Amino acid sequence: MGRRRKKVVHIPKKRLPKFFSCPRCGKETVRVEILREESRAIAGCSSCGLQEEFQIKPAQGEVDIYCMFTDKIYGASRRSVPLKDA
Secondary structure, three states: OOOOOOOOOOOOOOOOOOOEOOOOOOOOOEEEEEEOOOOEEEEEEOOOOOEEEEEOOOOOOHHHHHHHHHHHHHHHHOOOOOOOOO
């Protein structure tokens, strides 16, 4: 009698997306371009034309730039309301 073969389970590797969703139009058309030599990055939507440029640090990636992009867009549309003392 032989031994039973073990079932091999292949786990697919998770990859980061190439396109992100736009905070203005909601479509998956935001692309982040990193220029490491110049220490800057450009995040722009090809659908509505929204574009921002950021100064970056060497360790930052596309997801970090996209988070900075959404923070800047959402932060500009909200106004800070001072908290009232209770």
